[in-house]
Amino acid sequence: MPESDYPDIRGLHLFTEMSDEHFNALMRGSYVQNFPPQIDLIAEGDPSDFLHVVLTGSVELSSSWNGRETSMATVRPVSTFILAATIKDAPYLMSAKTVEKSRIALIPSQDVRNVFDVDPNFARAIVTELAQCYRSVVKSQKDLKLRTSLERLANYLLRQQIKFDGAAEFELQLEKRRLASFLGMTPENLSRAFKGLQPYGVKVNGNHITIKDQDDLMRFAKPTPLIDDYSI
Template sequence: MPFESTDLNRFRKLPLLAAASADSFARLTRDAVLQRASRRAVLTVEGEVSAHLAILIEGAVALESGRDGHGATLALLEPSSTVMLASAVLDAPALVTAWAAPRSEVLLIPAEALRQAARTDPALAFAVAEELSGCYSGVVRALKNQRLRGTLERLANYLLTQQRRQGGATRLTLPSRKRVLASLLGMTPENLSRGFASLAPLGVEVDGPTVTLRQPEALALLASPDASIDNHAAFDAARPGQADRERRRFVAIDFPVPEDTRP
C-alpha cells in the first residue's frame, strides 16, 4: 500500500534518506513497511540474515546477544538510528538480536533495494558510509571505555553524560532499569549497586531511577573525561555534529523510555 505524502515527508527527513536522490528515495520506499509495534517486536535475530534494514522513527530499540545461557544488553538505540546497517549492506547474518519496545515506530526498507540504490547514488552511498563510520567510532569508544577504565570511572562518566544530555541538570533520571544499565556498562547488578554506594562520598544520591549529583565537580575529577572516549568531553564543542553522527551507538544509552516499556 503506497504511503501517504505526510509519511513520505517524514521519511525524507531521516538522516540516511535525506541525501538520497529522488529516484533512490522512491526505490527505497516503494516496498518499505512502516511497523508500529503494539508490543515488543523482534527486528533482527542473531545469526540470521534480515531482508530489511530497520530505521527507528519513534520509541526505542535494544540490541542483545547471548551465549552459553548468558545474555547481555549491548546497546539501546533512540530515533533516528539505523538497526544493523552493516548486516544489510553486507547481506550477512546479524550479530545481535534487535527488538523494538512497545509503541515504537520502525521503517523497514528492503535490504536489496538499499544495496542497489547505494551502488548508483553517490550521495546515498556517502550517507551510508557516514552512518557506518559513526557506528564504528561508537564501538571503538565503548571498547576503550571497557578496557581502559575501572567500573567506577565508567559509572562516573556515564552520569556525566546523562547530566549533559539532560540539560545540565543535577537531578537525573536513569533511562533504563538498573540491570540493563549494569549490562551496558559491563558490570553485574551487584557491582553497579556497590559502585553507586562508592560514589556517595562524591555527592551521588540514588533514589530508585532518580540520581542527584550534589558535587558534579568532584565526580568529574574521578571520571577524568577523555575526548577520545566520551561524547560529553570538550572535543564535541570543537566538532559540531560529531556527537550526532555517533549518537545512539554502543556508548549512547541515554534516551527516555516510559517506565512500562523499559527493557
C-alpha cells in the same frame, strides 16, 4: 508505506541528501509497523533482510553466548540499526527487541544496496553513518578495557547529564538491569557502584539521579572526548 511516514525518515542524516527519485524508490518497498514492548524483531544469526529505522519508542540490541546475554546498545528515534549487516548481506551479530511500544520502518536490504550503487549522496551518507557506528563501538571497547565498572558508571552519568543540557537532576533512560548489562556488570554490582559514587556527590532515587557537584564527579571520572564524546 504511507506517505505520512516519509518525512520522519527523510529527516535522518542517512536520507536527507539523496534524490527524491531514489528516496521514493526506497520507500516503495518499505513498510512501517507498530510493535508492542518486548517483541523480538531480529535474532542474531538471522539473514539481514531489512534495514530497520526506529521512528518512536526504543529498541535494545543484545548478544548471547553459551547461556549468557549482554546488552550492546539501545537505539532511540530517529536512527537505524544493523546497517553493517545490510551492507555486507551478512547475518546479524546482535538480536533486537522492543523495550517499549515502538514504530519501526523496514527497508529491504537489497533496495538499500541497489540505491547505494546509483546515488552518490546516499553512498556518502551510508559511509559516514557506518564510520560513526564503528567509532562508537571502538569508544565503547576502550571504555570497557580501560575503566573499572565504577569509572564506567561515573562517565555514563556524565554523558547522560550532557544529554540533558547539563541539568543537575535527570531520569535514567534505561532500566537499571539493562544499564548494568550495557556497562558490563551485574545488577547487584550496579547497586553497589551507585553507592560507591555517593562520596562524589551522586544521589539516586529510583530512576532519578542528582549530581550535586559536577566537577567533583569529573575529577573522579576523568572523561575524555576520545571515549565519551559520541559526536566525534
